[in-house]
Amino acid sequence: xxxxxxxxxxxxxxxxxxxxxxxxxxxxxxxxxDAEVSRPSFYQPNLxxxxxxxxxxxxxxxxxxxRPHFNYSEGSTHKHFTADEIKTDETSIGTLVTVTTRNLxxxxxxxxxxxxxxxxxxxxxxxxxxxxxxxxxxTWHKESMLREGNSGQTQTYKFIKVNGTARSVLF
Numbered sequence: 442x443x444x445x446x447x448x449x450x451x452x453x454x455x456x457x458x459x460x461x462x463x464x465x466x467x468x469x470x471x472x473x474x475d476a477e478v479s480r481p482s483f484y485q486p487n488l489x490x491x492x493x494x495x496x497x498x499x500x501x502x503x504x505x506x507x508r509p510h511f512n513y514s515e516g517s518t519h520k521h522f523t524a525d526e527i528k529t530d531e532t533s534i535g536t537l538v539t540v541t542t543r544n545l546x547x548x549x550x551x552x553x554x555x556x557x558x559x560x561x562x563x564x565x566x567x568x569x570x571x572x573x574x575x576x577x578x579x580t581w582h583k584e585s586m587l588r589e590g591n592s593g594q595t596q597t598y599k600f601i602k603v604n605g606t607a608r609s610v611l612f
């Protein structure tokens with residue numbers, strides 16, 4: 442017959458093989474207390490208000506009309522963008538939200554991009570907003586109809602530190 446140490450070794454080998462083959466088995470809680478611990482469900486903010494220097498940005502992922510909205514102010518310039526005028530790119534460091542603020546034929550165009558960080562709001566604890574700090578990038582994209590006008594670096598950047606609030610609101 443098999444000894445208890447050989448049976449234990451065989452069970453350990455079967456367990457190791459199932460882990461390496463991807464057949465993971467869920468661990469049982471060690472006690473009833475462990476089974477009752479629950480994690481809070483987090484909500485993502487949908488409204489971001491940011492300011493730095495003479496730049497102000499308000500970005501909502503969805504407004505009353507169900508479309509995203511982006512308001513940009515710099516000095517005395519105020520611009521509003523909606524839906525298809527707003528480009529979003531999900532990245533590992535946050536969401537890059539970009540709008541085109543100027544377009545000059547045979548000169549280029551300007552874009553404003555803001556990096557929206559990942560934020561978790563715990564509604565069960567009464568948290569509906571959180572302070573955030575991030576960056577705005579104003580980019581000038583040089584473009585010319587003349588070949589020599591397009592040589593060299595074609596983009597220049599201005600970085601602006603902004604602070605503000607990420608909120609979860611109902612529209």
